[in-house]
Amino acid sequence: MTGSPSADPAPVKNVVFIGGSFVAISAVMKMRTAPLPPGYRIVVVEPHNHAHYMFGFPRAAVISGFERELFVPYDNLFATPETGVVVHAKAISITRTEVKLDRAVEGFGDSITFDYMVYCTGARHPSPGNLNDSHTKAEGIAVLKSYQMRIANAKKIVIAGAGAVGLELAAEIKEHYPEKTVTIVHSRDRYMMGYKMGIHSKSYGILKELGVHQILGDRLIIPDSGVEDGVLCTLRTKLGKEIECDLLIPCTGMTPNSDVLATLSPAVINPANNLVRIKQTLQIDDDAYPNIFAGGDVVDSADIKTGLSAFWHADTIVQVNKPFMKPSMWLVFDLTRIGLSRTSSR
Numbered sequence: 001m002t003g004s005p006s007a008d009p010a011p012v013k014n015v016v017f018i019g020g021s022f023v024a025i026s027a028v029m030k031m032r033t034a035p036l037p038p039g040y041r042i043v044v045v046e047p048h049n050h051a052h053y054m055f056g057f058p059r060a061a062v063i064s065g066f067e068r069e070l071f072v073p074y075d076n077l078f079a080t081p082e083t084g085v086v087v088h089a090k091a092i093s094i095t096r097t098e099v100k101l102d103r104a105v106e107g108f109g110d111s112i113t114f115d116y117m118v119y120c121t122g123a124r125h126p127s128p129g130n131l132n133d134s135h136t137k138a139e140g141i142a143v144l145k146s147y148q149m150r151i152a153n154a155k156k157i158v159i160a161g162a163g164a165v166g167l168e169l170a171a172e173i174k175e176h177y178p179e180k181t182v183t184i185v186h187s188r189d190r191y192m193m194g195y196k197m198g199i200h201s202k203s204y205g206i207l208k209e210l211g212v213h214q215i216l217g218d219r220l221i222i223p224d225s226g227v228e229d230g231v232l233c234t235l236r237t238k239l240g241k242e243i244e245c246d247l248l249i250p251c252t253g254m255t256p257n258s259d260v261l262a263t264l265s266p267a268v269i270n271p272a273n274n275l276v277r278i279k280q281t282l283q284i285d286d287d288a289y290p291n292i293f294a295g296g297d298v299v300d301s302a303d304i305k306t307g308l309s310a311f312w313h314a315d316t317i318v319q320v321n322k323p324f325m326k327p328s329m330w331l332v333f334d335l336t337r338i339g340l341s342r343t344s345s346r
């Protein structure tokens with residue numbers, strides 16, 4: 001745990017954030033200038049010992065030298081333990097007023113009571129886009145360094161899936177190792193479907209210039225035995241293309257971390273995409289729990305899943321909570337102005 005809770009926690013009311021990444025950090029930073037009323041403190045529940053700055057992971061998986069900068073300590077997030085604490089644990093279930101943890105932590109035991117809760121657990125992506133299971137800085141750096149070595153040793157690299165992570169990784173590899181063969185296979189006819197066509201054209205053009213082989217509108221058939229690093233094999237696509245490969249890197253999309261919230265309100269999870277349904281206020285879409293909010297990559301909103309959207313969600317959650325403890329005064333924000341229906345980047 002970073003910092004320690006008050007010696008007598010009885011009168012303190014907790015505002016718990018489950019997940020200590022973009023939503024939680026930006027909400028905490030906003031609350032430095034718009035603090036919670038006296039008697040409240042923030043508790044961030046997060047299994048990682050350091051915040052992950054994943055924007056740099058695709059590059060750090062290819063070249064060495066700045067891995068350490070991508071893991072940011074939580075030490076200075078709160079000025080005092082009375083304002084807030086970071087608890088290093090994983091939430092495993094939720095009730096209306098309590099979150100259960102996967103371990104006992106100093107000052108709390110294995111559960112934390114709350115008056116308000118923000119569910120912001122993001123999503124899993126295949127590594128190296130996310131390092132979900134690297135809980136320490138050393139583990140995260142070790143994973144990035146292992147990618148650096150695997151990529152350095154490979155000659156014919158195939159990337160399955162071309163979301164932002166696949167595209168960035170292909171470009172990084174080819175930019176730093178122009179002699180290697182890099183092939184990207186994408187099931188859609190264009191990249192970055194949620195964005196304007198211009199983003200596709202630009203991405204396609206950059207990869208073409210770098211010499212990346214681009215196969216669109218087709219799927220890779222991945223053998224059950226997988227691909228052994230350094231052993232040359234021939235992979236096939238559904239449409240019959242053959243690609244030589246001695247390193248396969250899957251970059252196949254995100255899986256929302258909504259399962260823990262489902263322990264409280266299964267109905268709030270959209271079965272079509274496993275995202276959390278929310279109201280305009282970013283309260284979860286279940287009238288039984290007006291004290292529970294959700295934001296960031298885990299929510300079912302029309303905006304694109306980016307750090308920027310997470311910042312806007314945090315902004316909304318903080319603003320909605322300004323008239324704190326008076327639910328009747330919760331403001332209904334016109335989120336068409338501030339995030340949920342942003343279309344400008346599309």
Ligand SMILES: Cc1cc2nc3c(=O)[nH]c(=O)nc-3n(C[C@H](O)[C@H](O)[C@H](O)COP(=O)(O)OP(=O)(O)OC[C@H]3O[C@@H](n4cnc5c(N)ncnc54)[C@H](O)[C@@H]3O)c2cc1C
Binds near residue numbers: 164305308
């Ligand atoms: C490689 C990559 C590059 C990107 N580049 C950009 C970019 O350039 N610009 C941009 O705007 N966006 C970018 N994004 C998107 C951006 O990172 C996400 O939109 C943003 O991280 C979402 O923030 P979040 O707080 O919702 O969730 P996340 O950042 O996914 O964090 C969720 C947190 O919740 C924790 N958690 C999960 N389950 C539990 C649990 N049960 N209990 C407790 N904690 C839990 C996780 O450990 C994690 O720390 C990129 C994403 C990736 C993967």
